[in-house]
Amino acid sequence: MGQTPRLKVDIGGLKLDNPVMTASGTFGYGEEFSQLTDIDRLGAIVAKGISLLPRPGNPPPRICETAAGLLNAIGLENVGIKRFIREKVPFLRRCGTKVIANILGDRVEDYGELCAILSDCDGVDAIEVNISCPNVKKGGMAFGTDPDTVAEITKTCKENSKLPVIIKLSPNVTDITLTARAAAAAGADALSLINTITAMAIDTEKRKAVLGNIIGGLSGPAIKPVALRMVWQTAQAVDIPLIGIGGIMTATDAIEFILAGATAVQVGTANFINPGTGEDIVHGLSEYMNRHGTRDINELRGAINS
Amino acid sequence: MGQTPRLKVDIGGLKLDNPVMTASGTFGYGEEFSQLTDIDRLGAIVAKGISLLPRPGNPPPRICETAAGLLNAIGLENVGIKRFIREKVPFLRRCGTKVIANILGDRVEDYGELCAILSDCDGVDAIEVNISCPNVKKGGMAFGTDPDTVAEITKTCKENSKLPVIIKLSPNVTDITLTARAAAAAGADALSLINTITAMAIDTEKRKAVLGNIIGGLSGPAIKPVALRMVWQTAQAVDIPLIGIGGIMTATDAIEFILAGATAVQVGTANFINPGTGEDIVHGLSEYMNRHGTRDINELRGAINS
Amino acid sequence: MLENARVKNIVSLGAELFRIGLHSPRIAKISRPAHFVMVRTSPGISPLLCRPFSIYQSNTDGTLEILFRRLGPGTTNISRLRPRDEVQLTGPLGTPFDLGRREEYILIAGGVGIAPIFMAAKHLQRHKRRNLTVIAGAATAAEIHPLIQDFKDIDIICDITTVDGSAGHKGLVTDLITPATTKHDMGHTGIICCGPTPMMAAVAARAADLGIECQVSLETMMACGISACLGCAVAIRGSEKYFHVCKDGPVFRADEIEWDRLRD
Amino acid sequence: MLENARVKNIVSLGAELFRIGLHSPRIAKISRPAHFVMVRTSPGISPLLCRPFSIYQSNTDGTLEILFRRLGPGTTNISRLRPRDEVQLTGPLGTPFDLGRREEYILIAGGVGIAPIFMAAKHLQRHKRRNLTVIAGAATAAEIHPLIQDFKDIDIICDITTVDGSAGHKGLVTDLITPATTKHDMGHTGIICCGPTPMMAAVAARAADLGIECQVSLETMMACGISACLGCAVAIRGSEKYFHVCKDGPVFRADEIEWDRLRD
């Protein structure tokens, strides 16, 4: 007690005041939340995923609620890198918190190009690479499920980036440690996991898939046990920092991920339910540490005994 | 209206009065539920998984609750095939409903042996093959994730069985259609999916995994959207009957699976919450069909328009 | 803004309809017709997401009222709230009706879609634009009566329709548009509409025929309400792009919307 | 059996303790000390699983009573039930205490573990085995008083302990076992115990030292309560096999249990 616990963490060179970030696609470009919560209290903001060109996104309906979960098929709608830099980064640059851009592409080369552009963009502190997008060349199967493609994208990003590169893993794989190892070996500075789990809902009255895109991604508390397992497995497999994501609603949830081996966490769906979730978690982490006499959050990382 | 709707379905030669079964491991050996619900109203009972030799199961704690889910690591505790036939089958034989044995093994040969024994066992109508067990020879990676092993087990089972063989697929794979196609090509009479999703929970106060086994399997409403997606994908990929499993609590849930392409469904975790769930669903199916003027349940199979 | 509001009162109106008063002075103060709030209906995970509701009334004492129909888990939870319970609100959200564009208005409501219409009617009445027609429709008399009570109290007479003919005109709200036009100077009249999507599509079509400007307040599934999730998309007419109902709407000019691609 | 029971009454006893009376004549009729029921605490998914509770009293009018502590979502939901609400019960489940084995008993309870102990005490009193000692422990006076009130009403005096010394003996229930032995014919005395696992382990060790038979009623996580899920395993002493608490227990002879492998 007495002292305030130390919450600072280092994610492959990106230094954060605390380990709590917002997940891509769930916090807009930051500005949307600025009147609802004190975003400067967050460790970092991860912006909505951006591509080289703007994308209109999928036909509606795009979201639906499931048991303790949210199913979405937004289709990576975004304003494109140009408008991102012109319209969104100025606000982000003024924030008192770190900013991570999240990128996506149809081809491996897109990722390199995006990294190069963002590396010269004042106001962006790191790049998170979303590899869960359908791979146009390989017939729509996601990039993120094939370790070789993951390595290839990671290499391209590293070659083109002056900023720390975080590879965001897809959970839709048989063995998460294969893609994790591939990214780590190819030079990733950190990994974030998990993205949404592919899922579906059907409207029995209309006899139609609920989502316009038929299939979507599941997020929220429902997936937390799966995400936690993947973080734990990945922590045994690689030595680079991990960012735990999936169903985090409370400080206790965040601590579960840190104990499983994560250096930091991201809050996604919970932002929609309570825009102050991230702030509350930062506060809750300190409380937990005070109660347990933990001086430094880094002592908790991977600290489960079996 | 007027007529009672027809609920009979055919699962690779196994004829059921209705498409509602109980899932393996969630209905004991039937007897446990006989005083709580009218088990003769069910289409079939799938018994708790059995192996050649009895297994003690995993160290406790074995279960824990998660958001809209149940995490379990029972460790396939069972009485072994001998006591199953001596002590459990006599009750099952007297039931007015079909009985499906569920088998598991450490080696491919175990599956063949179990099929041969069960084929001569009066009172068992079909065999469901659980391939989600750790493969001892291949260092613990589950049999069910490798299409070649799935094909091999399916072949062995078919060669040794006089009864319909249902292969129960694991959801812990990148592409469920690969294992589904492998089983179908190797002669499986039907597929059931999904088994539980590998997952984990951590007790932040004790700083320990909640489960004695650290990792377990997630079931219940939380996983329904994932299960539904896999059934839908598999229905596009193979022509044999599918049994949909995962988070089914209500008739509406069951109909979602049938509309996604399942011929029948299994109720798992819901049996623990309301032992009469299966019966309620049979009733609810008729109601839905009356309301929609559907005469035969088989008309609903795969009947979603996009 | 985010405000933890205390329940002041909750009244069951019959036909699964309820009216709830919430002490939420900061949101109430700046609310305008067709603004909405996101209500967190459970402290836990069931249901997980907040639910959007139009603001029905905002009073000078800081009370915000919502009129809602009990449909599923979220509205069931709200219907169980009791005075002094606390509930998390985010609002006021969205772009309200633009009521300054025309001299006269025909207001058209379907079912509980009457909520923003009532606030619009009060606003227009307060701003002395009294040539108002209000057309309100529902399935039955039992459903329509609780919805029009508050109009009576402020001396606005509604033209009502019911599908089964148990009250007012038997039929749909669109049936009463032509009769209403005879009472209005159509060159200076606009339509304001909120209700089920098929009804709004029909009204939009009639308005187009008549050549009158029509504003609709749309409903879609919403996760965030603040243009962060991009879940509330509706197709823009003649474009491959989408509006976001929570930010660009919920109010749109009817002719901006690609009605055929809006699933009910 | 499965019974939909109506709430007859619910009383808050302070210190997060509650007593609820349920009209459940079929289950009440055949309940015995340490039998338990699985209660469905929510019609929805939050929480998902039923919760196990010992039967505290079963009355001839068909009322079944449960004494519970509010801890998490399940017990919070039960604490919110009101008279006439309906709740799904499965029971009576498990193997009750075997109270016919000894002439005299020392009954030992920790916290809300007193529920089956009270039923056992009533049973023993009714069967005229009056040489009973009841030792009841809790953290504080505020916690112990509501737990022993019903014993007073049937003229059983409890020896009480509190951790903070605010009532009775300052310390643990095990401290009072040796004093109690002076009042009993130890050759014909048994121990009956229910409480937190570490307490039961300590009582089991004392009983072994004294060479007296000790029955404990264990708690584990349970999904089904009817030996279907195999989730409620506890290690059998000197074996690699497991008991299932819901069927083989909740009552066990203390020397059958591998206490070291029971996680609290």
Ligand SMILES: Cc1cc2nc3c(=O)[nH]c(=O)nc-3n(C[C@H](O)[C@H](O)[C@H](O)COP(=O)(O)OP(=O)(O)OC[C@H]3O[C@@H](n4cnc5c(N)ncnc54)[C@H](O)[C@@H]3O)c2cc1C
């Ligand atoms: C801008 C806006 C204003 C609204 N104003 C009102 C109002 O004033 N009064 C009122 O009674 N209702 C209003 N609604 C609709 C209200 O949000 C839904 O009735 C409510 O969300 C249903 O939640 P539920 O859990 O009770 O039912 P559910 O079982 O979740 O849903 C019942 C039906 O409502 C639809 N629905 C569910 N959630 C949403 C959502 N987040 N957004 C839109 N539709 C949804 C579903 O598709 C389903 O058909 C409004 C909706 C929007 C978008």
Ligand SMILES: Cc1cc2nc3c(=O)[nH]c(=O)nc-3n(C[C@H](O)[C@H](O)[C@H](O)COP(=O)(O)OP(=O)(O)OC[C@H]3O[C@@H](n4cnc5c(N)ncnc54)[C@H](O)[C@@H]3O)c2cc1C
């Ligand atoms: C045979 C038996 C009899 C019991 N009798 C009583 C009684 O008479 N009065 C009483 O107050 N409590 C009793 N309990 C404990 C009671 O079941 C738990 O307090 C309750 O399940 C907590 O649920 P919750 O949702 O409120 O809290 P949770 O947040 O779910 O849990 C709080 C704590 O209780 C434990 N717990 C949760 N669920 C279960 C479960 N299904 N089984 C066992 N432990 C669980 C958890 O590990 C946690 O430590 C009994 C338990 C068993 C097994």
Ligand SMILES: Cc1cc2nc3c(=O)[nH]c(=O)nc-3n(C[C@H](O)[C@H](O)[C@H](O)COP(=O)(O)O)c2cc1C
């Ligand atoms: C509506 C929505 C949009 C999302 N968009 C993106 C995105 O653009 N890029 C990305 O990498 N992840 C995206 N995600 C995934 C989240 O960042 C996160 O990985 C996932 O939701 C799991 O976390 P949660 O359970 O806390 O929501 C999105 C998720 C949701 C719900």
Ligand SMILES: Cc1cc2nc3c(=O)[nH]c(=O)nc-3n(C[C@H](O)[C@H](O)[C@H](O)COP(=O)(O)O)c2cc1C
């Ligand atoms: C406690 C428990 C034990 C299980 N045991 C088995 C088993 O022995 N064999 C098997 O094939 N599946 C087993 N399963 C998986 C279920 O049969 C089912 O596939 C899974 O629980 C998903 O369905 P649900 O969500 O309806 O529970 C078990 C599941 C649970 C919860």
Ligand code: FES
């Ligand atoms: S509801 Fe999230 S963007 Fe509109």
Ligand code: FES
């Ligand atoms: S609780 Fe399911 S077997 Fe005991």
